[in-house]
Amino acid sequence: MKHLTLTYSLAFFILLLTKSIGAQVVISNPSLGFTQACASDSFNTYYITFAFSPEANLSSTNQFIIELSDASGAFTNATAVYTSAQGTITSSPATIGFSLPTDAVGESYKLRVKSTAPVATSTGSVAFPAYYKIQDTPFSINNLIDTGMYCSGGSYLLTIDNPGADDNDSPLQYPMLTYNWYKETSLTTSVFVASGNTLSVNQPGTYFAETNYGSCTSNSFSNRVTVGESTTNGTFAISSSLGNPYCASQGSTSLSAINGVSYKWYKDGVEIPGATNQMYVTNESGEFSVDVDLGDCSTSASINLDGYGFTSDIDVLGVNTIDDNQTLVATVTTTANSPEFKWYFNNVLITGATTQTYQATKTGNYKVEVTQTLGCVATKEHSFILSKSASKIPNLVSPNSDGFNDTWIIPKAYLSGTNTEVLIMDSQGKIVFKTIDYTNNWPENQLDFNSINPVYYYVITTSDNKTKKGSITIVK
Template identity: 65%
Template sequence: MRNFTFIGFIVFLVGVVLSSNAQTISTPSLGFTQACASPSFNTYYTTFSFSADIAASSSNQFTIELSDASGSFANGQVILTTNAGEYTSSPATVQFSLPTNTAGESYKIRIKSSAPSATSVGSTSFPAYYKIQDSPFTINNLIGSAAFCSGGSYLLTIDNPGSGDNDSPLQYPSLTFNWYKETSATTSELVGTGETFAVTSAGTYFCETNYGSCTSDSYSNRVTISEASSGTTSEISSSLGNPYCSAEGATTLSTINADAYQWYKDDKKIDGATSQTYVTDESGTYSVSIDLGQCSTTASITLETSGFTSSIDVDETNSIQEGETLTATVMTTANNPTFQWYLNDVLISGVSGNSYAASETGDYKVVVTQTSGCAASEEFLFSLVVTEPFPDVSNIPNIISPNGDGINDTWVIPVEYTSGSDTEVVIMSAQGKIVHQSNNYLNNWPESQIDFNEINSVYYYIITTASNAVKKGSITVVK
């Protein structure tokens, strides 16, 4: 019994000695807390210690093994192998890079030696992602609004490849995606994952490539989705903005995704315009009827093609009396604008401001030109009639046409019956109601718009002079 005990003690002692000389590698220390790699940055370091027998081997090679995203080395992969005898002094700091398919929150690394063979325990876990795509991308064909019928849904998709320079993340099969709904101007909530997302509640949505705790620039445009019912309205967007510079070419008008469309310009149907988009370089009011299947909606936009907006403060047709002037003023958002004024298509010299005091009968035009930025212009037309307050007419007219064209708009009678002649002028309706009475007639009837119940209304006049001479007759008002 004592012999067996002595032999056991010797075996134990030999084991201790052998153990004290066994090859060992320490737990690798990481020089980072998370690894967010990309094509422009993929350099990381780990430091570890190793025993003297490993250091003494001139043929030894170290390997760095990366676990799977859960931290398991059962399916781990070697991401670096050093040269034989490259590291013979402990501790060693080794540089490595991440594979392009790395994506997860709980990776680990461990170190192995080849001569003699040894393996460290795994490092602390760390999130790691290779951001193979790290730029903004588009969803919903870059259309910023959409709608679905009550009780239905709207499918948001990542564009592939999308338009223009869109770097669609769908080109990289290893990537996954998160969908978010805005909850405020600065906050959002995760609502789904995958390459598409079916929206069932109104709100503003966007997508991000799933790079976990790593920040990235791989995110989409926002899309505002509403719940529609028949009679509601939607939106039209212009690819070049509104107003836009027509010198840049045509702009593309687009509306929400739907089953069918019909476009209109200035309330007139555009034949053949039945797609989601309509290309134009003309200003005007565009509208579209949108069939969503179980419901329908409409949308409209007033398109300006000058790159700026302008307005003038006079009517198309104007009338003044002799000796008066009509001041027309243009308001504009044009950059460094110039103004050219014309009378009967002849440039009015010496006039370059945004207003002009017109005093002659004729057709006027003002051209507004933007001289910096978009090279564009816009013009306004108006006409002016200058009338004599008391023209020398020989007869009392029996027809007038108050349509605002400056011609025969008022009942103009001979001077001997007008202001200063002490003549009474009375005008009555066909029913005998007095509509105008004056002892100082100014050739100004009718002074306001008359509501005519008949096509050509008839009025009657009685003119009584200071000597009691009386003139009677009728006035037909032609619409």
């Protein structure tokens, strides 16, 4: 009886072992439908194909799982990138699509396939590069300033700008990313310099950065920055965040200098109080400049900033003269979008004068306002004075802005283009004005005097050395 029980037990064990062996499934090495996986938010679907056998051994509850290795190809901490529904894949071979995780960054990833009922695992696939390009747009370095400067024996630090803004999707917002820096060797070639978030430059050249997406190409690259040694270049370019010209009516622009130890900003040659940072914010037009202390040396730069968003000019002088019955034709040229023109005579709007040209016949002060009416709405103005030609040299000037005798008007024979020297001295003999290009524009600035009408003296010397001398009395 004991022997019979042992025989039944052994038979039962063999039956179970036979069933277990019969329920096994072998999964082939997965075949990739790609050579590299370069994913982004606009594309992230890849396919693999695998075979398994025998099909009949699959349980109705079986699921196939695709696992992604780490960047070195190890499956110790594998990531499941696809899991099928129970019993949906029943025939071999099978093709399955999956998506990369957003932190995929590396050159040697592998894939494998697992089943759950029965449990089986394939070997790993061939290695492949895989990158999820979480940031795939151009970004800025060096505050978009396209130049940099270092002192002889020193260096200049290039950095990726952060944080990101509407027009600057900084890759520094994504901590998993790394960067490569390059130096241009021609307009179309470059060489690798170093990796990192910053680059210390001590050799002249043009540099830029790219997000390290390995074998995958991308649009995640920076602007170019040309770096030089201060003893050879001596200056750099100031950048305007809104460009130049820009639209002051829509907000201020940020002027940026290169990296330095300290800064002094100027407007039209006058130091701006408190403007000692690398950036200066303004909504004005004018000549802005900055002195930058680089430590062992210094440099400077300037920018003629136009806050109107357009340019315009007028083809007449500041002071013009005409003979009796003559007309002065003044014409404005402009890049303004849908421009509007308004002309004024002695600060009174001239009715009907709404074109870019005006024919002036009366002596006095003229002004034209040019307004850009589309896009950046802004207004620029140009002014000029019209006087009658003098038949003789006057000895009286009344600079009170009434349009009459405001400046010293002399005959055309002595004006600009005749190579005549005009010299004016004060009562002490000090020269206050001297030119060979006189345009009936003296005095250019306000003359300060109280109750006494000052007297000035002139000497006019023609090209053939003939002279005219006399006095000019200034009255209110």
